[in-house]
Amino acid sequence: MSQNGSVLIIGAGIAGMKAALMLAGASRKVHLVERLPIIGGKVIKNEESFPNMECSTCMVAPVQQAVLQNPDIETYTYSTVDRIDGGPGCFSAVIRKKARYISLVDCIGCGMCFDPCPVSLANEWEEGLMPRKAVYVPCSGSLPNVPVIDASSCLHLSGKQECSLCAESCAFEAVNLDDSDQVIEIEVGSVIIATGADTFDLSALPNLGYGILPSVYSPFEFERLFASNGPTQGEITLRGSGTVPRRIAIVHCIGRTEAGYCSSVCCMYSFKFVRFLRHKLPEAEVFNIHLDVCTPGKSYQSFFTSLDDRDTTMLFTPSIDDVRVTENGPSLTLSYPAPDGNTREIEVDMVILAAAMVPDRGLGEIAQMAGIQLDRHGFVMTVDRESGSLQTSRDGIFVAGTAEGPKDIQNTVIQAESAAGQALEAMSAAAAVNKERASGS
Ligand SMILES: Cc1cc2nc3c(=O)[nH]c(=O)nc-3n(C[C@H](O)[C@H](O)[C@H](O)COP(=O)(O)OP(=O)(O)OC[C@H]3O[C@@H](n4cnc5c(N)ncnc54)[C@H](O)[C@@H]3O)c2cc1C
Ligand code: SF4
Ligand code: SF4
Secondary structure, three states: OOOOOOEEEEOOOHHHHHHHHHHHHOOOOEEEEOOOOOOOHHHHHOOEEOOOOEEHHHHHHHHHHHHHHOOOEEEEOOEEEEEEEEEOOEEEEEEEEOOOOEOOOOOOOOOOOOOOOOOOEEOOOOOOOOEEOOEEOOOOOOOOOOOEEOOOOOOOOOOOOOOOHHHHHOOOOOEOOOOOOEEEEEEEOEEEEOOOEEEOOHHHOHHHOOOOOOOEEOHHHHHHHHOOOOOOOOOOOOOOOOOOOOEEEEEEEEOHHHHOOOOOOHHHHHHHHHHHHHHHOOOOEEEEEEOOOOOOHHHHHHHHHOOOOOOOEEEEOOOHHHOEEEEEOOEEEEEEEOOOOOEEEEEEOEEEEEEOEEEOOOHHHHHHHHOOOEOOOOOEOOOOHHHOOOEOOOOOEEEOHHHOOOOOHHHHHHHHHHHHHHHHHHHHHHHHHHHHHHHOO
16 A cells, blocks of 8 residues: 555544644645534533633634635544554545435525424433434534434434425425445545543442432533523523522532542633633522642633632532432532531532543544553553653554543643644654665665
């Protein structure tokens, strides 16, 4: 196989998109593969991002647009990579493009097909806080703004009953219920894994009541509750009762003991939530139950110290693992070990659990497919961390962003651009070796 200067990037979050733009800027062809129907990753779940409380959509939308409009970036949404063979400078890869059933060319994103669809189920992207149809876009402001039909819940495609209401309601003939998966083979010189991370599975800790008590929230549920394009249009109301919470507890470091590391972003997003609450519910009382406070770097410390006693009451506990949340009539009782050895209780209406960042639950499968090793925590292992190398255990395959370990947006972007640079360097080195071999020197 001849040397190839193109790059395959798996994952179109902020890491994958930034690496793609940098490589396209260096006149390289990029194949960007995203498993969801939309690009943008987890940052677009946030209304605002710490430390500058910038509007996340305003920050990410131009990046998404630049990716989608760049002729050197081929974006494959609703797709995964099945196989990667070969080595540096001459990989071959197989991309599986799932049937979308809606034409990316003909659809204008008017949404007229949603209402007639008789199916209703929880919208996973919105953390189950609102319903969606079988034909849907994950969120308002999705890019590309073209729906997808979820074949497993569509009545017609799952063979449950005849239905073509979405197709009948589309004036642009953009619905094709006979669409099928496509398998595409590509050749590239380098690969970058940018598949992101997950948050700790809160249902593993029943003492905290997540999944049992409706007023206990995961961090992304709270992000969506605050978001003006989210399930409540940004109104902070409690699941089930619809009432406005007056006393709110944010519990830090959930899953830190199990994970065995500090995720470096949870304290910061917890303090971001304090700011959200101060802005939306100025009368509410907010408590931060914490073990220690991790606000490293130049701007993070001041982000924390700018909060005062009117914003939040900081409650220290030597053991987060012993925090308990129980039902108490319409509200909740949160108990925690206090520094003096006694157990303290506070009564609150809402609990937000600041979950640790953990490896993406699909990462093991990707690692196996790509033939790369994971580190002891289950993130992608780099071979020479101290030198800043983002080379994985397989030559020519690099990693960027939270697939490598927990980090904030800024460090994700820095790492993504570094991975792009290292991929370029590796392809130049492979081409030079190939040329030497060809010339017999
Ligand atoms: C609750 C919370 C709030 C946060 N708030 C902030 C904040 O305010 N400021 C800040 O700086 N940081 C914040 N962060 C951190 C921030 O979310 C991350 O730094 C950022 O999302 C990392 O981007 P990424 O591209 O590495 O991963 P992601 O955003 O997770 O993107 C990865 C992409 O890869 C795709 N993917 C996964 N597997 C596959 C596959 N097999 N094939 C194809 N595609 C795949 C995913 O669908 C996703 O689109 C927060 C984190 C959390 C948990
Ligand atoms: S498929 Fe048709 S009806 Fe549905 S959003 Fe696209 S153009 Fe509108
Ligand atoms: S064909 Fe499927 S997606 Fe379309 S309206 Fe019927 S159930 Fe919904």
